[in-house]
Amino acid sequence: MHEFSIASSIAHQLAELAQQHHRKLLSATVAIGPLSTVVPELLSEAWPHVIKGTDLEGATLHIKQMPVHARCNECSTVTEEYQPFVKCCKCGSLDLSIESGFELQILSAELADSAEEAGNS
Numbered sequence: 193m194h195e196f197s198i199a200s201s202i203a204h205q206l207a208e209l210a211q212q213h214h215r216k217l218l219s220a221t222v223a224i225g226p227l228s229t230v231v232p233e234l235l236s237e238a239w240p241h242v243i244k245g246t247d248l249e250g251a252t253l254h255i256k257q258m259p260v261h262a263r264c265n266e267c268s269t270v271t272e273e274y275q276p277f278v279k280c281c282k283c284g285s286l287d288l289s290i291e292s293g294f295e296l297q298i299l300s301a302e303l304a305d306s307a308e309e310a311g312n313s
């Protein structure tokens with residue numbers, strides 16, 4: 193189940209980000225393309241286990257599923273599809289150039305307001 197290692201890698205990057213800003217991570221959004229080989233459901237399941245006991249514990253991971261964009265080499269139509277297997281929506285050709293769909297990236301991160309900690313010190 194490689195979603196665990198991907199979740200740890202994402203958690204690692206977010207932990208560094210939070211540390212740089214001296215804030216706690218509240219939530220983060222990652223973009224997952226159908227061709228990234230990551231199963232969003234498994235990533236969601238892995239997330240709480242990966243962050244348990246770390247500085248990120250309690251942070252929410254939002255997953256934004258990205259579509260595949262494939263340009264047909266026969267008729268130049270661009271097909272948008274949320275499945276990994278794509279054929280041209282216009283002519284049905286399988287001769288396609290994939291333009292996007294491999295995404296696996298952190299889109300945004302929401303950090304806690306630093307004012308919140310001011311009262312503690």
Ligand SMILES: [Zn+2]
Nearest residue numbers: 264267280283
């Ligand atoms: Zn076509």
